[in-house]
Amino acid sequence: QKEVEQNSGPLSVPEGAIASLNCTYSDRVSQSFFWYRQYSGKSPELIMSIYSNGDKEDGRFTAQLNKASQYVSLLIRDSQPSDSATYLCAGGLGRGGATNKLIFGTGTLLAVQP
Amino acid sequence: EPEVTQTPSHQVTQMGQEVILRCVPISNHLYFYWYRQILGQKVEFLVSFYNNEISEKSEIFDDQFSVERPDGSNFTLKIRSTKLEDSAMYFCASSEGAGMTQYFGPGTRLLVL
Numbered sequence: 001q002k003e004v005e006q007n008s009g010p011l012s013v014p015e016g017a018i019a020s021l022n023c024t025y026s027d028r029v030s031q032s033f034f035w036y037r038q039y040s041g042k043s044p045e046l047i048m049s050i051y052s053n054g055d056k057e058d059g060r061f062t063a064q065l066n067k068a069s070q071y072v073s074l075l076i077r078d079s080q081p082s083d084s085a086t087y088l089c090a091g092g093l094g095r096g097g098a099t100n101k102l103i104f105g106t107g108t109l110l111a112v113q114p
Numbered sequence: 115e116p117e118v119t120q121t122p123s124h125q126v127t128q129m130g131q132e133v134i135l136r137c138v139p140i141s142n143h144l145y146f147y148w149y150r151q152i153l154g155q156k157v158e159f160l161v162s163f164y165n166n167e168i169s170e171k172s173e174i175f176d177d178q179f180s181v182e183r184p185d186g187s188n189f190t191l192k193i194r195s196t197k198l199e200d201s202a203m204y205f206c207a208s209s210e211g212a213g214m215t216q217y218f219g220p221g222t223r224l225l226v227l
Contacts, residue, residue, distance in 0.1 A: 032213050043205050043218040044157060088157065092213055100170040101147065101159040102216060 001026045004091050006105035014113050019076040021108050023089030026070070029103060032092035035063060035074045037085045038107065044088055048074065079112045086110070116140045118219035120206050126225045127196055135191045135222045137206030146189045147207040147216060148181065150174070157205070163189065164212075196226045 003026045013019045025033070032051050036044035048063040050056045050072065056063045062075040072091075076083055086107040093103050119138045127133050139146050148160040161171040163181055180192045189208075193200055203223050207216040 030213070034215065036218075043203075043221045046215055046217065049215050090157075100145075100162040100212065101172075102149075102157075103159065104157040106156045 002105075003029050003093070003103045004089055004105040006087075006089050006108050008106050009109040010111050011108055012111045012113060013079050015079060015081060017079050017112075019079045019083065019110055019112070021074040021076070021087050021089075021110065023072045023074075023105055024070055025072065025089075025091045029091035029093055031067065033063075033065060033072045034090045034092075034102065035061075035072075036088040036090060037083075038088055039085045044090075047087070076110075079110075081112045081114050084110055084112045116142075118206055118208055118217055120204075120219040120222050122222060123220065124223045124225075126227065129198055129226055130195050133193050133196055133224065135193075135204050135206075135224070137189045137191070137219055138187050139189055139206065139208030140217060141187070143208035143210050143217075145169075145209045145212060145214075145216075146181075146183070147209075148191045149205045149207060149218075150202040151205065151221075152199075152202045160191070160204075193224075196224075198226050200224060201226045 005024045034049045035047040038044045050063040050065045060077045064073045088107045089105040090102040121136045146163040151157045161175045162169045178194045203221045205221045206219040209216045
């Protein structure tokens, strides 16, 4: 099993809809998770971090972490064309409980149709 | 808002040449990282750096690579003898502490001919 797995997409949603992005992770990955947005040719930009089981909301974004299922998701409400990008799921991995590096999934391409 | 900066934005070099990529992490951050992303592929960890030494490195980070913090603000990645397969986007990142959010710079696009 890959350490962090995502469906590469593309995921196409109409403007105003909810976009749901999913990610699974292996036992090796620690319990810190991050969602980044990456526009073509640009660097990853942090959307959300989540460390605890459950939901975390920030504006139109909600991250969900389910440690029992090793699953983390990102919901984008009221999707806008400007949300069209690749969404990267990343898990922390390190020694002694300290995260020294991020392991990224391949990213899911989201296309929001006007 | 503080941000990570990187120079140059683009670098073209001949195979076998040395390149140095530069980064200025966010000023109060203590952990520094280099990642790379080959075109069309995922972001890959290269190395992490804390307290003036490498804390972890990946299999990619072989003897051709080195990192340095030459002064209180810069963090550099040197590739001693570039190969064609080193062509990629190189991202610097920094975080306040271990396990905390890593903030990425805009990247340096390296092309090895």
